[in-house]
Amino acid sequence: MTIAFLFILLFVLIFIGTPIAVALGLSSILTILFFSNDSLASIALKFFEAQSEHYTLLAIPFFILSSAFLSTGGVARRLIDFAIATVGHVKGGLAMASVLACMLFAAVSGSSPATVAAIGTIVIAGMVRAKYPESFAAGVITTSGTLGILIPPSIVMLVYAAATEVSAARMFEAGFIPGLMMGTLLMIVIYIVARIKGLPSLPFPGIKHLLKSGWVALGGMMLIFIVLGSIYGGIASPTEAASVAAVYAFIVSVYGYRDIGPLKNSPWRKDGESLAIATLRGIAQFPQAMGMSIFDKEVRKVIMDGAKVSIMLLFIIGNAMLFAHVLTTERIPHIIAEAITQWGLPVWGFLIIVNILLLAAGNFMEPSAILLIMAPILFPIATQMGIDPIHLGIIMVVNMEIGMLTPPVGLNLFVTSGITGRSMGWVIKSVLPWMLLMLFFLMLITYIPQISLFLPEYLDSLRQAGG
Numbered sequence: 001m002t003i004a005f006l007f008i009l010l011f012v013l014i015f016i017g018t019p020i021a022v023a024l025g026l027s028s029i030l031t032i033l034f035f036s037n038d039s040l041a042s043i044a045l046k047f048f049e050a051q052s053e054h055y056t057l058l059a060i061p062f063f064i065l066s067s068a069f070l071s072t073g074g075v076a077r078r079l080i081d082f083a084i085a086t087v088g089h090v091k092g093g094l095a096m097a098s099v100l101a102c103m104l105f106a107a108v109s110g111s112s113p114a115t116v117a118a119i120g121t122i123v124i125a126g127m128v129r130a131k132y133p134e135s136f137a138a139g140v141i142t143t144s145g146t147l148g149i150l151i152p153p154s155i156v157m158l159v160y161a162a163a164t165e166v167s168a169a170r171m172f173e174a175g176f177i178p179g180l181m182m183g184t185l186l187m188i189v190i191y192i193v194a195r196i197k198g199l200p201s202l203p204f205p206g207i208k209h210l211l212k213s214g215w216v217a218l219g220g221m222m223l224i225f226i227v228l229g230s231i232y233g234g235i236a237s238p239t240e241a242a243s244v245a246a247v248y249a250f251i252v253s254v255y256g257y258r259d260i261g262p263l264k265n266s267p268w269r270k271d272g273e274s275l276a277i278a279t280l281r282g283i284a285q286f287p288q289a290m291g292m293s294i295f296d297k298e299v300r301k302v303i304m305d306g307a308k309v310s311i312m313l314l315f316i317i318g319n320a321m322l323f324a325h326v327l328t329t330e331r332i333p334h335i336i337a338e339a340i341t342q343w344g345l346p347v348w349g350f351l352i353i354v355n356i357l358l359l360a361a362g363n364f365m366e367p368s369a370i371l372l373i374m375a376p377i378l379f380p381i382a383t384q385m386g387i388d389p390i391h392l393g394i395i396m397v398v399n400m401e402i403g404m405l406t407p408p409v410g411l412n413l414f415v416t417s418g419i420t421g422r423s424m425g426w427v428i429k430s431v432l433p434w435m436l437l438m439l440f441f442l443m444l445i446t447y448i449p450q451i452s453l454f455l456p457e458y459l460d461s462l463r464q465a466g467g
Contacts, residue, residue: 006031006326020369021312025319028326036329057162057317060155061310062242066223067109068306069249072298074259075220076118079104082210082217087187089204092194094130095140096187098123102144103183106151108223108249112404116145116415124419131200134420135430136193142416142427143434144186146401149367151179153227153245156400158238159317159368160393163324163375167390168238169231173456174390175397176228181451182441189437219252232459250299260298313368320372327376340381347385351395351446354378358396362403366411370403371396394452398445402438405431 006027013023070076083097083104090096101119109115120141127137149156152172161168193199205213227245230236236244253260340350357378361370375396382392404412407428417427445451 005035010323014364020365021316021319024316024323024369024373028319028322031326036326057158057314059153059158059168059239059242060313060317061306062239062246063110063153063155063158064310064313065303065306066242066245066249067111067114068302068309069246069253069260070105070108070220070223071114071118072253072260072302074257075108075217075253076101076105077122078213078217078257079220080119080122082213082221084202085205085210085213088202090191091201092190092199093201094123094127095132095137095190095194095199098127098137098140099144099183099186099190102141102147103151103179104217104221104224106145106148106179107153107228108220108245109148110153110155112146112148112401113411113415115148116141116412117419120145120416120419124416130202134422135426136199138416138420138422138427139430139432139434140186140190142405142412142431143438144183145412145415146404146438147179147183149404150175150182150397150401152176152231153238153242154397155313156367156371156397157393160371160375160396162317163320163372164379164389164393166393170390170456171393172228172231172238173459174394174452177455178394178398178445178451181444185437185441186434219256223248223252234463254296254299260296260302262296316366316369317372320369323373324376347387348447350381350385351387354382354392354395355399355442355446358399359402359406362399362410363406364409365403366409367400367403370400388449388453390456391449391452395442395446398438398442402435402442405435405438 009030010023010027013027014020018026080097080101083100084094087093087096087100098119101123102115105115105119106112109118120138124134124137124141127140128134148154152175154172154175157171157175158168160166161171194201223245226248227241230241230244231238254262340353345353358370358374361374365373378396379389379392383389404410407413407424413424413427413431416422416430417424420427
Protein backbone atom coordinates (compact mmCIF):
# COMPACT_ATOMS: atom_id res chain seq x y z
CA MET A 1 0.00 0.00 0.00
CA THR A 2 2.81 2.40 0.93
CA ILE A 3 4.67 1.71 -2.34
CA ALA A 4 1.53 2.23 -4.43
CA PHE A 5 0.60 5.48 -2.63
CA LEU A 6 4.11 6.94 -2.92
CA PHE A 7 4.62 6.25 -6.63
CA ILE A 8 1.03 6.93 -7.77
CA LEU A 9 1.05 10.29 -5.99
CA LEU A 10 4.49 11.14 -7.45
CA PHE A 11 3.44 10.37 -11.03
CA VAL A 12 0.08 12.16 -10.65
CA LEU A 13 1.85 15.30 -9.42
CA ILE A 14 4.34 15.15 -12.31
CA PHE A 15 1.52 14.52 -14.82
CA ILE A 16 -0.43 17.62 -13.73
CA GLY A 17 2.68 19.77 -14.19
CA THR A 18 3.99 20.06 -10.64
CA PRO A 19 7.73 20.91 -10.61
CA ILE A 20 9.74 17.72 -10.08
CA ALA A 21 11.33 18.96 -6.84
CA VAL A 22 7.94 19.80 -5.31
CA ALA A 23 6.46 16.50 -6.53
CA LEU A 24 9.27 14.53 -4.87
CA GLY A 25 9.03 16.42 -1.59
CA LEU A 26 5.23 16.51 -1.36
CA SER A 27 4.76 12.82 -2.15
CA SER A 28 7.41 11.95 0.45
CA ILE A 29 5.88 14.17 3.17
CA LEU A 30 2.35 12.85 2.61
CA THR A 31 3.61 9.26 2.69
CA ILE A 32 5.36 9.93 6.00
CA LEU A 33 2.20 11.55 7.41
CA PHE A 34 -0.20 8.76 6.45
CA PHE A 35 1.83 5.55 6.33
CA SER A 36 5.09 5.94 8.23
CA ASN A 37 6.09 5.87 11.87
CA ASP A 38 8.56 8.71 11.23
CA SER A 39 7.84 12.08 12.81
CA LEU A 40 7.59 15.34 10.90
CA ALA A 41 10.84 16.38 12.56
CA SER A 42 12.60 13.75 10.45
CA ILE A 43 11.68 15.76 7.34
CA ALA A 44 13.58 18.84 8.48
CA LEU A 45 16.45 16.67 9.69
CA LYS A 46 16.71 14.90 6.33
CA PHE A 47 16.78 18.22 4.46
CA PHE A 48 19.65 19.34 6.68
CA GLU A 49 21.53 16.07 6.27
CA ALA A 50 21.10 16.12 2.48
CA GLN A 51 23.16 19.29 2.21
CA SER A 52 25.54 18.88 5.17
CA GLU A 53 26.52 15.19 5.15
CA HIS A 54 27.11 14.77 1.42
CA TYR A 55 30.43 16.55 1.01
CA THR A 56 30.49 15.64 -2.70
CA LEU A 57 27.47 17.87 -3.38
CA LEU A 58 29.60 20.94 -2.62
CA ALA A 59 31.36 20.36 -5.93
CA ILE A 60 28.16 20.99 -7.90
CA PRO A 61 27.86 24.79 -7.38
CA PHE A 62 31.59 25.20 -8.07
CA PHE A 63 31.42 23.28 -11.35
CA ILE A 64 28.26 25.19 -12.36
CA LEU A 65 29.98 28.51 -11.65
CA SER A 66 33.06 27.39 -13.58
CA SER A 67 30.85 26.40 -16.53
CA ALA A 68 29.05 29.76 -16.40
CA PHE A 69 32.33 31.71 -16.66
CA LEU A 70 33.70 29.50 -19.43
CA SER A 71 30.44 29.66 -21.45
CA THR A 72 30.44 33.46 -21.25
CA GLY A 73 34.15 34.06 -21.44
CA GLY A 74 34.81 33.01 -25.04
CA VAL A 75 36.61 29.78 -24.14
CA ALA A 76 34.26 27.82 -26.42
CA ARG A 77 35.22 29.95 -29.46
CA ARG A 78 38.94 29.31 -28.89
CA LEU A 79 38.39 25.58 -28.41
CA ILE A 80 36.43 25.49 -31.68
CA ASP A 81 39.24 27.29 -33.53
CA PHE A 82 41.75 24.74 -32.21
CA ALA A 83 39.49 21.81 -33.10
CA ILE A 84 38.98 23.11 -36.66
CA ALA A 85 42.73 23.60 -37.09
CA THR A 86 43.27 20.01 -35.87
CA VAL A 87 40.74 18.01 -37.94
CA GLY A 88 39.00 20.54 -40.19
CA HIS A 89 41.02 19.44 -43.25
CA VAL A 90 39.62 15.88 -43.08
CA LYS A 91 36.52 14.98 -45.12
CA GLY A 92 33.60 16.18 -43.00
CA GLY A 93 36.21 17.83 -40.81
CA LEU A 94 34.07 20.76 -39.65
CA ALA A 95 31.52 18.35 -38.16
CA MET A 96 34.34 16.28 -36.63
CA ALA A 97 35.83 19.47 -35.21
CA SER A 98 32.45 20.20 -33.63
CA VAL A 99 32.55 16.83 -31.85
CA LEU A 100 36.13 17.45 -30.70
CA ALA A 101 35.17 20.91 -29.45
CA CYS A 102 32.23 19.39 -27.54
CA MET A 103 34.57 16.84 -25.97
CA LEU A 104 37.00 19.55 -24.88
CA PHE A 105 34.27 21.83 -23.56
CA ALA A 106 32.57 18.92 -21.79
CA ALA A 107 35.82 18.31 -19.94
CA VAL A 108 35.77 21.85 -18.54
CA SER A 109 32.02 22.39 -18.01
CA GLY A 110 30.40 19.15 -16.76
CA SER A 111 27.06 20.13 -18.29
CA SER A 112 25.33 18.84 -21.42
CA PRO A 113 23.00 21.79 -22.19
CA ALA A 114 25.88 24.23 -21.57
CA THR A 115 28.03 22.30 -24.06
CA VAL A 116 25.31 22.42 -26.75
CA ALA A 117 24.67 26.13 -26.13
CA ALA A 118 28.33 27.18 -26.07
CA ILE A 119 29.50 25.13 -29.06
CA GLY A 120 26.28 24.98 -31.09
CA THR A 121 25.73 28.73 -31.15
CA ILE A 122 28.95 29.15 -33.13
CA VAL A 123 29.34 25.89 -35.03
CA ILE A 124 25.88 25.16 -36.45
CA ALA A 125 25.83 28.44 -38.38
CA GLY A 126 29.43 27.81 -39.50
CA MET A 127 28.58 24.37 -40.85
CA VAL A 128 25.57 25.72 -42.74
CA ARG A 129 27.77 28.42 -44.34
CA ALA A 130 30.22 25.65 -45.33
CA LYS A 131 27.39 23.86 -47.23
CA TYR A 132 26.61 21.20 -44.63
CA PRO A 133 22.90 20.28 -44.36
CA GLU A 134 21.43 22.15 -41.40
CA SER A 135 19.69 19.04 -40.08
CA PHE A 136 23.02 17.15 -40.14
CA ALA A 137 24.74 19.99 -38.25
CA ALA A 138 21.96 20.16 -35.66
CA GLY A 139 21.97 16.39 -35.14
CA VAL A 140 25.74 16.28 -34.66
CA ILE A 141 25.82 19.09 -32.11
CA THR A 142 22.75 17.95 -30.16
CA THR A 143 24.18 14.44 -29.84
CA SER A 144 27.78 15.52 -29.17
CA GLY A 145 26.55 17.83 -26.42
CA THR A 146 25.50 14.81 -24.38
CA LEU A 147 29.20 14.14 -23.79
CA GLY A 148 28.94 16.95 -21.23
CA ILE A 149 27.57 14.47 -18.68
CA LEU A 150 29.80 11.52 -19.63
CA ILE A 151 33.26 13.07 -19.94
CA PRO A 152 34.42 14.08 -16.44
CA PRO A 153 34.00 16.29 -14.55
CA SER A 154 30.26 15.57 -14.75
CA ILE A 155 27.57 17.04 -12.52
CA VAL A 156 25.37 13.98 -13.15
CA MET A 157 28.17 11.69 -11.92
CA LEU A 158 28.42 13.76 -8.75
CA VAL A 159 24.68 13.31 -8.19
CA TYR A 160 24.99 9.53 -8.63
CA ALA A 161 27.93 9.47 -6.22
CA ALA A 162 25.90 11.38 -3.62
CA ALA A 163 22.85 9.14 -4.07
CA THR A 164 24.76 5.85 -3.73
CA GLU A 165 27.76 6.98 -1.64
CA VAL A 166 30.26 5.59 -4.15
CA SER A 167 33.49 7.45 -4.86
CA ALA A 168 33.00 10.47 -7.11
CA ALA A 169 36.67 10.28 -8.11
CA ARG A 170 36.24 6.67 -9.30
CA MET A 171 33.13 7.70 -11.26
CA PHE A 172 35.19 10.38 -13.00
CA GLU A 173 37.90 7.82 -13.75
CA ALA A 174 35.32 5.38 -15.13
CA GLY A 175 33.77 7.99 -17.44
CA PHE A 176 37.01 8.97 -19.18
CA ILE A 177 37.41 6.04 -21.61
CA PRO A 178 33.67 5.79 -22.46
CA GLY A 179 33.66 9.53 -23.18
CA LEU A 180 36.62 9.27 -25.55
CA MET A 181 35.08 6.17 -27.13
CA MET A 182 31.73 7.90 -27.75
CA GLY A 183 33.42 10.94 -29.29
CA THR A 184 35.55 8.70 -31.52
CA LEU A 185 32.50 6.70 -32.67
CA LEU A 186 30.73 9.93 -33.61
CA MET A 187 33.72 11.13 -35.63
CA ILE A 188 34.06 7.78 -37.43
CA VAL A 189 30.39 7.86 -38.43
CA ILE A 190 30.72 11.49 -39.55
CA TYR A 191 33.71 10.58 -41.74
CA ILE A 192 31.78 7.69 -43.36
CA VAL A 193 28.73 9.89 -44.01
CA ALA A 194 30.97 12.66 -45.36
CA ARG A 195 32.58 10.26 -47.85
CA ILE A 196 29.18 9.00 -49.00
CA LYS A 197 27.51 12.43 -49.26
CA GLY A 198 30.58 14.33 -50.42
CA LEU A 199 30.58 16.78 -47.53
CA PRO A 200 33.25 19.50 -47.78
CA SER A 201 36.54 19.80 -45.97
CA LEU A 202 38.65 22.85 -45.16
CA PRO A 203 42.22 23.41 -46.36
CA PHE A 204 44.89 22.51 -43.81
CA PRO A 205 45.87 25.81 -42.14
CA GLY A 206 49.47 24.78 -41.55
CA ILE A 207 51.46 23.72 -38.52
CA LYS A 208 52.10 27.32 -37.47
CA HIS A 209 48.37 28.15 -37.28
CA LEU A 210 47.65 24.85 -35.52
CA LEU A 211 50.24 25.56 -32.84
CA LYS A 212 49.04 29.16 -32.48
CA SER A 213 45.38 28.15 -32.07
CA GLY A 214 46.45 25.49 -29.55
CA TRP A 215 48.43 28.09 -27.59
CA VAL A 216 45.47 30.50 -27.57
CA ALA A 217 43.09 27.74 -26.41
CA LEU A 218 45.55 26.51 -23.79
CA GLY A 219 44.06 28.80 -21.13
CA GLY A 220 40.79 26.87 -21.31
CA MET A 221 42.32 23.44 -21.85
CA MET A 222 44.57 23.83 -18.81
CA LEU A 223 41.44 23.44 -16.70
CA ILE A 224 41.17 19.84 -17.95
CA PHE A 225 44.64 19.05 -16.64
CA ILE A 226 44.08 20.95 -13.38
CA VAL A 227 40.79 19.22 -12.54
CA LEU A 228 41.32 15.70 -13.88
CA GLY A 229 45.04 15.63 -13.15
CA SER A 230 44.50 16.57 -9.50
CA ILE A 231 41.67 14.04 -9.06
CA TYR A 232 43.29 11.13 -10.91
CA GLY A 233 46.62 11.82 -9.24
CA GLY A 234 45.04 11.73 -5.79
CA ILE A 235 46.12 15.32 -5.09
CA ALA A 236 42.60 16.69 -4.55
CA SER A 237 39.06 15.44 -4.06
CA PRO A 238 36.41 16.33 -6.69
CA THR A 239 35.07 19.05 -4.36
CA GLU A 240 38.50 20.61 -3.88
CA ALA A 241 39.22 20.40 -7.61
CA ALA A 242 35.83 22.03 -8.36
CA SER A 243 36.60 25.01 -6.13
CA VAL A 244 39.95 25.49 -7.86
CA ALA A 245 38.20 25.19 -11.23
CA ALA A 246 35.75 27.98 -10.34
CA VAL A 247 38.57 30.35 -9.34
CA TYR A 248 40.64 29.42 -12.40
CA ALA A 249 37.68 29.90 -14.78
CA PHE A 250 37.07 33.34 -13.27
CA ILE A 251 40.72 34.38 -13.71
CA VAL A 252 40.95 33.04 -17.28
CA SER A 253 37.68 34.66 -18.43
CA VAL A 254 38.06 38.02 -16.66
CA TYR A 255 41.80 38.53 -16.57
CA GLY A 256 43.31 36.13 -19.15
CA TYR A 257 41.03 36.25 -22.21
CA ARG A 258 39.32 39.47 -21.05
CA ASP A 259 36.02 38.69 -22.78
CA ILE A 260 34.04 39.88 -19.75
CA GLY A 261 34.75 42.15 -16.82
CA PRO A 262 36.49 45.50 -16.34
CA LEU A 263 39.36 44.69 -18.74
CA LYS A 264 37.02 43.59 -21.56
CA ASN A 265 38.58 43.87 -25.03
CA SER A 266 41.78 45.44 -23.69
CA PRO A 267 44.82 43.57 -25.09
CA TRP A 268 47.01 41.70 -22.67
CA ARG A 269 50.08 42.72 -24.64
CA LYS A 270 50.25 46.13 -26.34
CA ASP A 271 51.75 46.66 -29.81
CA GLY A 272 55.54 46.69 -29.72
CA GLU A 273 55.62 45.78 -26.03
CA SER A 274 58.05 43.08 -24.95
CA LEU A 275 56.74 39.94 -23.28
CA ALA A 276 58.60 40.78 -20.06
CA ILE A 277 57.09 44.29 -19.81
CA ALA A 278 53.62 42.94 -20.63
CA THR A 279 53.96 40.34 -17.86
CA LEU A 280 55.11 42.93 -15.30
CA ARG A 281 52.28 45.29 -16.30
CA GLY A 282 49.80 42.42 -16.00
CA ILE A 283 51.02 41.53 -12.51
CA ALA A 284 50.68 45.16 -11.46
CA GLN A 285 47.12 45.35 -12.88
CA PHE A 286 45.98 42.11 -11.28
CA PRO A 287 44.87 43.39 -7.83
CA GLN A 288 43.07 46.36 -9.38
CA ALA A 289 41.32 44.17 -11.97
CA MET A 290 40.21 41.70 -9.30
CA GLY A 291 38.79 44.53 -7.19
CA MET A 292 37.00 46.16 -10.12
CA SER A 293 35.46 42.85 -11.23
CA ILE A 294 33.42 42.68 -8.00
CA PHE A 295 31.42 45.68 -9.21
CA ASP A 296 31.29 44.69 -12.89
CA LYS A 297 27.76 44.00 -14.16
CA GLU A 298 28.78 41.13 -16.46
CA VAL A 299 30.70 39.31 -13.75
CA ARG A 300 27.88 39.72 -11.26
CA LYS A 301 25.37 38.45 -13.84
CA VAL A 302 27.45 35.30 -14.47
CA ILE A 303 27.70 34.64 -10.72
CA MET A 304 23.94 35.19 -10.26
CA ASP A 305 23.12 32.87 -13.18
CA GLY A 306 25.37 30.18 -11.71
CA ALA A 307 23.79 30.66 -8.28
CA LYS A 308 20.26 30.29 -9.71
CA VAL A 309 21.12 27.01 -11.45
CA SER A 310 22.88 25.71 -8.30
CA ILE A 311 19.93 26.57 -6.04
CA MET A 312 17.48 24.92 -8.43
CA LEU A 313 19.55 21.73 -8.66
CA LEU A 314 20.30 21.52 -4.94
CA PHE A 315 16.58 22.02 -4.15
CA ILE A 316 15.79 19.07 -6.41
CA ILE A 317 18.53 17.03 -4.71
CA GLY A 318 17.27 17.90 -1.23
CA ASN A 319 13.74 16.74 -2.05
CA ALA A 320 15.06 13.64 -3.82
CA MET A 321 17.10 12.75 -0.73
CA LEU A 322 13.87 12.97 1.29
CA PHE A 323 12.23 10.67 -1.26
CA ALA A 324 15.14 8.23 -0.93
CA HIS A 325 14.78 8.42 2.87
CA VAL A 326 11.14 7.28 2.59
CA LEU A 327 12.17 4.46 0.25
CA THR A 328 14.82 3.29 2.69
CA THR A 329 12.77 3.52 5.91
CA GLU A 330 9.86 1.69 4.29
CA ARG A 331 12.28 -0.95 2.90
CA ILE A 332 10.88 -0.40 -0.58
CA PRO A 333 14.19 -1.16 -2.42
CA HIS A 334 14.49 -4.41 -0.44
CA ILE A 335 10.93 -5.43 -1.30
CA ILE A 336 11.53 -4.72 -5.00
CA ALA A 337 14.91 -6.49 -4.85
CA GLU A 338 13.34 -9.60 -3.35
CA ALA A 339 10.60 -9.59 -6.00
CA ILE A 340 13.09 -9.30 -8.87
CA THR A 341 15.36 -11.94 -7.31
CA GLN A 342 12.41 -14.35 -7.15
CA TRP A 343 11.92 -13.93 -10.90
CA GLY A 344 15.28 -15.66 -11.32
CA LEU A 345 16.52 -13.14 -13.87
CA PRO A 346 20.12 -13.51 -15.11
CA VAL A 347 22.36 -10.45 -14.90
CA TRP A 348 21.94 -9.65 -18.59
CA GLY A 349 18.16 -9.78 -18.23
CA PHE A 350 18.22 -7.46 -15.22
CA LEU A 351 20.38 -4.98 -17.16
CA ILE A 352 17.83 -4.98 -19.99
CA ILE A 353 15.13 -4.04 -17.47
CA VAL A 354 17.38 -1.32 -16.01
CA ASN A 355 17.93 0.21 -19.43
CA ILE A 356 14.23 0.09 -20.34
CA LEU A 357 13.26 1.76 -17.05
CA LEU A 358 15.88 4.49 -17.41
CA LEU A 359 15.13 5.16 -21.08
CA ALA A 360 11.42 5.46 -20.26
CA ALA A 361 12.11 7.79 -17.33
CA GLY A 362 14.39 9.91 -19.54
CA ASN A 363 11.36 10.91 -21.59
CA PHE A 364 9.71 12.63 -18.66
CA MET A 365 12.29 13.72 -16.11
CA GLU A 366 15.57 15.59 -15.79
CA PRO A 367 18.71 13.39 -15.36
CA SER A 368 19.54 14.36 -11.77
CA ALA A 369 15.99 13.63 -10.62
CA ILE A 370 15.99 10.23 -12.37
CA LEU A 371 19.24 9.22 -10.71
CA LEU A 372 18.10 10.32 -7.29
CA ILE A 373 14.86 8.35 -7.61
CA MET A 374 16.10 5.23 -9.40
CA ALA A 375 19.61 4.79 -7.94
CA PRO A 376 18.43 3.94 -4.38
CA ILE A 377 16.11 1.30 -5.89
CA LEU A 378 18.45 -0.26 -8.46
CA PHE A 379 21.71 0.01 -6.50
CA PRO A 380 21.01 -2.69 -3.84
CA ILE A 381 19.61 -5.07 -6.45
CA ALA A 382 22.65 -4.61 -8.70
CA THR A 383 25.15 -5.15 -5.89
CA GLN A 384 23.24 -8.24 -4.78
CA MET A 385 23.58 -9.61 -8.34
CA GLY A 386 27.31 -8.87 -8.41
CA ILE A 387 27.21 -5.82 -10.69
CA ASP A 388 29.96 -3.31 -9.90
CA PRO A 389 28.45 -0.03 -8.53
CA ILE A 390 30.76 2.03 -10.76
CA HIS A 391 29.71 0.06 -13.85
CA LEU A 392 26.04 0.60 -12.90
CA GLY A 393 26.74 4.31 -12.54
CA ILE A 394 28.18 4.61 -16.05
CA ILE A 395 25.23 2.63 -17.48
CA MET A 396 22.88 5.09 -15.79
CA VAL A 397 24.84 8.11 -17.04
CA VAL A 398 24.76 6.86 -20.66
CA ASN A 399 21.01 6.35 -20.32
CA MET A 400 20.78 9.94 -19.09
CA GLU A 401 22.69 11.02 -22.21
CA ILE A 402 20.01 9.43 -24.37
CA GLY A 403 17.36 11.05 -22.18
CA MET A 404 18.77 14.46 -23.14
CA LEU A 405 17.73 13.64 -26.73
CA THR A 406 14.24 12.23 -26.17
CA PRO A 407 11.03 14.29 -26.06
CA PRO A 408 9.17 15.79 -24.35
CA VAL A 409 11.78 16.79 -21.72
CA GLY A 410 15.07 16.33 -23.64
CA LEU A 411 16.97 19.47 -22.62
CA ASN A 412 19.40 19.37 -25.56
CA LEU A 413 16.45 19.39 -27.98
CA PHE A 414 15.20 22.66 -26.49
CA VAL A 415 18.66 24.25 -26.63
CA THR A 416 19.16 23.30 -30.30
CA SER A 417 15.63 24.47 -31.16
CA GLY A 418 16.46 27.83 -29.62
CA ILE A 419 19.78 28.09 -31.48
CA THR A 420 18.39 27.17 -34.91
CA GLY A 421 14.94 28.75 -34.57
CA ARG A 422 13.46 25.47 -35.82
CA SER A 423 10.55 23.53 -34.33
CA MET A 424 11.04 20.73 -31.80
CA GLY A 425 9.74 18.24 -34.37
CA TRP A 426 12.46 19.28 -36.83
CA VAL A 427 15.19 18.94 -34.17
CA ILE A 428 13.90 15.51 -33.09
CA LYS A 429 13.97 14.33 -36.71
CA SER A 430 17.58 15.56 -37.10
CA VAL A 431 18.65 13.61 -34.01
CA LEU A 432 16.93 10.28 -34.82
CA PRO A 433 19.78 8.76 -36.93
CA TRP A 434 22.26 9.51 -34.14
CA MET A 435 19.99 7.90 -31.56
CA LEU A 436 20.70 4.51 -33.16
CA LEU A 437 24.42 5.07 -32.57
CA MET A 438 23.75 6.08 -28.96
CA LEU A 439 21.71 2.90 -28.36
CA PHE A 440 24.52 0.80 -29.87
CA PHE A 441 26.98 2.54 -27.55
CA LEU A 442 24.67 1.85 -24.58
CA MET A 443 24.74 -1.87 -25.40
CA LEU A 444 28.57 -1.82 -25.48
CA ILE A 445 28.76 -0.04 -22.11
CA THR A 446 26.15 -2.35 -20.57
CA TYR A 447 27.65 -5.69 -21.59
CA ILE A 448 31.38 -4.90 -21.67
CA PRO A 449 32.05 -3.73 -18.08
CA GLN A 450 35.81 -3.28 -18.64
CA ILE A 451 35.18 -0.25 -20.86
CA SER A 452 34.11 1.54 -17.68
CA LEU A 453 36.18 -0.33 -15.10
CA PHE A 454 39.60 -0.59 -16.77
CA LEU A 455 40.89 2.88 -15.86
CA PRO A 456 39.70 3.01 -12.21
CA GLU A 457 41.02 -0.52 -11.59
CA TYR A 458 44.34 0.32 -13.26
CA LEU A 459 44.73 3.54 -11.23
CA ASP A 460 43.80 1.66 -8.05
CA SER A 461 46.57 -0.86 -8.74
CA LEU A 462 49.07 1.98 -9.29
CA ARG A 463 48.06 3.61 -5.99
CA GLN A 464 48.41 0.31 -4.12
CA ALA A 465 51.81 -0.30 -5.72
CA GLY A 466 52.90 3.18 -4.71
CA GLY A 467 52.09 2.61 -1.10
